Amino acid sequence: MKASRHLIKDLLDGKTPAIARAITLIENEDPGAETLLEQVFAKTGNAHRIGITGPPGAGKSTLVAELAKLLRAKNKTVGIIAVDPTSPFTGGALLGDRIRMVDCFTDPDVFIRSMASRGGLGGLACATQDAVDILDAARKDYIIVETVGVGQEELDIVNVADTTIVVLYPEAGDGVQAMKAGLMEIADIFAVNKSDRDGADRLADEIRVMLTMGRRNPPEGGWAVPVIQATAIQGRGMDEIAGEIENHLGFLKGSKLLDSKRRNAANLRVRTIVESRLAADLWKSGRAHTHIDEHVNRILDRKETPHEAARKILEEFLGRPPDIDCPGKPDIITNE
Amino acid sequence: MKASRHLIKDLLDGKTPAIARAITLIENEDPGAETLLEQVFAKTGNAHRIGITGPPGAGKSTLVAELAKLLRAKNKTVGIIAVDPTSPFTGGALLGDRIRMVDCFTDPDVFIRSMASRGGLGGLACATQDAVDILDAARKDYIIVETVGVGQEELDIVNVADTTIVVLYPEAGDGVQAMKAGLMEIADIFAVNKSDRDGADRLADEIRVMLTMGRRNPPEGGWAVPVIQATAIQGRGMDEIAGEIENHLGFLKGSKLLDSKRRNAANLRVRTIVESRLAADLWKSGRAHTHIDEHVNRILDRKETPHEAARKILEEFLGRPPDIDCPGKPDIITNE
Numbered sequence: 001m002k003a004s005r006h007l008i009k010d011l012l013d014g015k016t017p018a019i020a021r022a023i024t025l026i027e028n029e030d031p032g033a034e035t036l037l038e039q040v041f042a043k044t045g046n047a048h049r050i051g052i053t054g055p056p057g058a059g060k061s062t063l064v065a066e067l068a069k070l071l072r073a074k075n076k077t078v079g080i081i082a083v084d085p086t087s088p089f090t091g092g093a094l095l096g097d098r099i100r101m102v103d104c105f106t107d108p109d110v111f112i113r114s115m116a117s118r119g120g121l122g123g124l125a126c127a128t129q130d131a132v133d134i135l136d137a138a139r140k141d142y143i144i145v146e147t148v149g150v151g152q153e154e155l156d157i158v159n160v161a162d163t164t165i166v167v168l169y170p171e172a173g174d175g176v177q178a179m180k181a182g183l184m185e186i187a188d189i190f191a192v193n194k195s196d197r198d199g200a201d202r203l204a205d206e207i208r209v210m211l212t213m214g215r216r217n218p219p220e221g222g223w224a225v226p227v228i229q230a231t232a233i234q235g236r237g238m239d240e241i242a243g244e245i246e247n248h249l250g251f252l253k254g255s256k257l258l259d260s261k262r263r264n265a266a267n268l269r270v271r272t273i274v275e276s277r278l279a280a281d282l283w284k285s286g287r288a289h290t291h292i293d294e295h296v297n298r299i300l301d302r303k304e305t306p307h308e309a310a311r312k313i314l315e316e317f318l319g320r321p322p323d324i325d326c327p328g329k330p331d332i333i334t335n336e
Numbered sequence: 337m338k339a340s341r342h343l344i345k346d347l348l349d350g351k352t353p354a355i356a357r358a359i360t361l362i363e364n365e366d367p368g369a370e371t372l373l374e375q376v377f378a379k380t381g382n383a384h385r386i387g388i389t390g391p392p393g394a395g396k397s398t399l400v401a402e403l404a405k406l407l408r409a410k411n412k413t414v415g416i417i418a419v420d421p422t423s424p425f426t427g428g429a430l431l432g433d434r435i436r437m438v439d440c441f442t443d444p445d446v447f448i449r450s451m452a453s454r455g456g457l458g459g460l461a462c463a464t465q466d467a468v469d470i471l472d473a474a475r476k477d478y479i480i481v482e483t484v485g486v487g488q489e490e491l492d493i494v495n496v497a498d499t500t501i502v503v504l505y506p507e508a509g510d511g512v513q514a515m516k517a518g519l520m521e522i523a524d525i526f527a528v529n530k531s532d533r534d535g536a537d538r539l540a541d542e543i544r545v546m547l548t549m550g551r552r553n554p555p556e557g558g559w560a561v562p563v564i565q566a567t568a569i570q571g572r573g574m575d576e577i578a579g580e581i582e583n584h585l586g587f588l589k590g591s592k593l594l595d596s597k598r599r600n601a602a603n604l605r606v607r608t609i610v611e612s613r614l615a616a617d618l619w620k621s622g623r624a625h626t627h628i629d630e631h632v633n634r635i636l637d638r639k640e641t642p643h644e645a646a647r648k649i650l651e652e653f654l655g656r657p658p659d660i661d662c663p664g665k666p667d668i669i670t671n672e
Contacts, residue, residue: 034643042638129642171507259636266635266642270628271619273646278618279611281650281658292606299602300595302378306465306602307370310609314617322617 008039014077014138019111026130027115037130040137045262047079047136048249051161052146054183058167059193063232063241064146068110070242071142079111079135083128083147111135126276129160129269159265162258163248165189165241168207170199184210187225189244195229195237204229223251282317291316344375350413350475355447362466363451373466376473381598383415383472384585387497388482390519394503395529399568399577400482404446406578407478415447415471419464419483447471462612465496465605495601498594499584501525501577504543506535520546523561525580531565531573540565559587618653627652 010018025033054060061082068078115128128145135143145160166187171194184207192204207227226244230237252258295309314322346354361369386403390396397418404414451464464481471479481496502523507530520543528540543563562580566573588594631645650658 034641037641038644041641045636045638133641263632263636266632267628269642270631270635270645270649273642274618274649275611275615277646277650277658278614278653281654282610282614283607284659292603295606296599296602299606300381300599302381305370305373305377305469306605306609308374309606310613313606313610314613317614318617322613323620 008036011036011040011134011138012043014140016108016111019079019134019138020113022134023113023115023131026127026134029127033130037133041133043139044133044136047132047140047143048245049132049136049160049162050142050144050245051164052144052167053164053186054167054193055169057171058169059232060146060167063167063191063193063230063238064144066232066235066238067144067242068142069107070238072107072110076141077109077139079132079138079140079143080113081128081131081135081143081145082112082114083145084114084116111138111140126269126273132160159268162252162261163188163245165191165245167191167193168203169194170197170203188223188248189241190225190227191232191237191241192227192229193232196231196234200229221255223248344372347372347376347470347474348379352444352447355415355470355474356449358470359449359451359467362463362470365463369466373469377469379475380469380472383468383476383479384581385468385472385496385498386478386480386581387500388480388503389500389522390503390529391505393507394505395568396482396503399503399527399529399566399574400480402568402571402574403480403578404478405443406574408443408446412477413445413475415468415474415476415479416449417464417467417471417479417481418448418450419452419481447474447476462605462609468496495604498588498597499524499581501527501581503527503529504539505530506533506539524559524584525577526561526563527568527573527577528563528565529568532567532570536565557591559584 007018007021011022022033022036024030025036052060052064064080064082068080071078113131115131132143132145164186166183166189168183168190169192190204190207190211192200192207194200195204204227211225211227226240228237228240228244230241232238249258252261291313292309295304295313298304299306299309311322343354343357347358358369358372360366361372388396388400400416400418404416407414449467451467468479468481500522502519502525504519504526505528526540526543526547528536528543530536531540540563547561547563562576564573564576564580566577568574585594588597627649628645631640631649634640635642635645647658
């Protein structure tokens with residue numbers, strides 16, 4: 001299916017119904033979605049992509065809404081993708097503050113879409129990345145991708161965003177402690193939200209200490225990660241956050257890190273698509289599909305280990321023994 | 337490398353140094369590990385595998401320690417694998433309460449090991465599952481796998497455990513709300529820990545309501561998920577939890593669900609190993625590896641979409657067009 005000229009024109013003009021339609025094609029895995037993406041891909045690469053992540057309850061949605069208002073006040077266009085974790089059982093997205101967030105907006109120039117992460121390879125689903133490209137082609141100046149959770153998903157956001165903001169809040173306490181180390185490494189900006197509550201100063205100080213311990217703040221000639229106290233629901237601290245977003249983009253451009261960040265992101269994205277398609281091809285080929293139950297029977301009878309079963313299935317698919325004996329995801333390749 | 341007879345014998349006798357050595361082989365991806373697993377695999381399948389998960393700060397480690405003490409008092413042997421989320425940047429595990437937990441034990445018959453999850457395909461790393469098999473072969477009556485986090489990892493635990501315990505705590509509040517739906521579906525037993533604090537009764541009630549809404553409690557002839565209030569640090573509620581673990585195993589055996597659970601787990605495990613090895617084979621084959629940078633250049637020049645790049649790489653690897661156009665992880669196959 002070829003995407004209609006009409007749809008493409010409207011999309012490139014930034015018209016909301018066309019954006020919505022394009023993202024629906026992507027979500028439905030409509031064959032037209034890939035064609036559409038091919039036809040508008042040349043127009044992408046101009047938006048500033050901002051990732052916002054943090055534990056549930058940190059007030060990310062409110063912060064995103066306030067940030068969007070601020071950007072709109074400067075006459076910038078904004079697209080928001082809110083990624084919800086998918087339940088692997090129901091297949092549906094877990095609704096959080098989404099409905100509330102959508103309520104915040106009556107501005108038609110802020111496009112908001114909630115998407116399920118699908119728990120696929122590479123975390124942030126392929127569909128989300130395609131949707132970001134659509135928003136980019138639709139001339140959004142800023143694209144905000146919000147993720148919830150503290151898992152791999154959250155860390156994968158760095159592969160989509162030029163600038164990653166980690167939002168924490170005082171009460172998370174012990175919980176935050178456990179996840180901070182991982183977040184420490186992906187944050188370009190820390191926002192301590194709900195800073196009108198007790199413990200905000202202490203949390204901000206702790207983060208600053210951890211940043212120093214990690215020798216990341218500032219690395220020589222590098223970016224000094226700011227820690228900003230905010231109370232998004234009252235609009236406090238939002239100007240500062242918006243300012244640091246601009247500073248960070250300036251830094252990325254000045255240091256040529258923007259190019260290498262996007263290069264790594266493209267590399268990982270291609271690898272993710274290749275791997276998931278390869279897996280799909282294997283299991284749909286019919287042969288492996290038929291035999292896996294026999295292998296499972298042998299495993300349950302303790303006559304074959306899962307590794308032996310895997311080796312046999314692969315050898316059959318490839319028509320040769322696999323090159324690799326040790327399983328495990330290969331490292332991300334960079335060509336810096 | 338062939339695993340020494342000595343190591344195998346000691347392992348099957350349940351000797352701690354042999355278990356530790358075997359798990360180290362697995363963690364190091366030593367070629368001997370697979371051979372070892374093949375040689376002891378026939379002796380697995382007897383342990384009751386218990387998964388314990390929940391948000392950070394819920395006191396899971398304390399609860400695991402108390403549960404282990406209880407089981408030991410009944411003269412049962414216990415193995416514990418604590419899975420820590422890996423930082424994708426440092427590659428290391430994020431240490432939480434591990435050190436404290438290890439301190440709890442001076443009992444040499446409780447084997448404790450902390451492992452990194454590595455963020456590989458299928459969540460709970462392949463190595464963790466192999467380690468569970470090792471503990472099983474080493475005649476541990478109970479194997480407890482503890483995971484932290486609220487991501488895919490946590491939900492993947494159902495694929496390892498016969499019985500999954502979800503631990504929550506009152507203060508998690510908003511945060512728990514967001515993750516509860518996913519946890520609701522994997523829990524065989526709910527433990528509301530830190531029940532000496534305010535809000536524990538309310539949380540327990542909320543969970544009971546959600547279980548009813550989800551029509552899971554009880555499905556006809558099914559398992560009625562118990563919600564137990566506990567204060568693990570004082571040992572309160574632990575007898576009840578241990579009792580429900582036994583009840584659940586009895587239910588699984590009586591209903592033949594134990595077999596179908598383990599069948600699904602084996603199926604998913606084989607698929608995970610196959611997919612990660614296939615990906616490793618692809619990237620190590622040299623060809624794709626060489627070309628990906630060229631594709632990335634074309635993507636950055638907006639001359640090729642990531643999907644086009646992926647299609648070309650796959651076609652080259654397979655020597656034919658891939659069967660599947662839509663990426664995405666295929667559904668878990670069950671043969672029930």
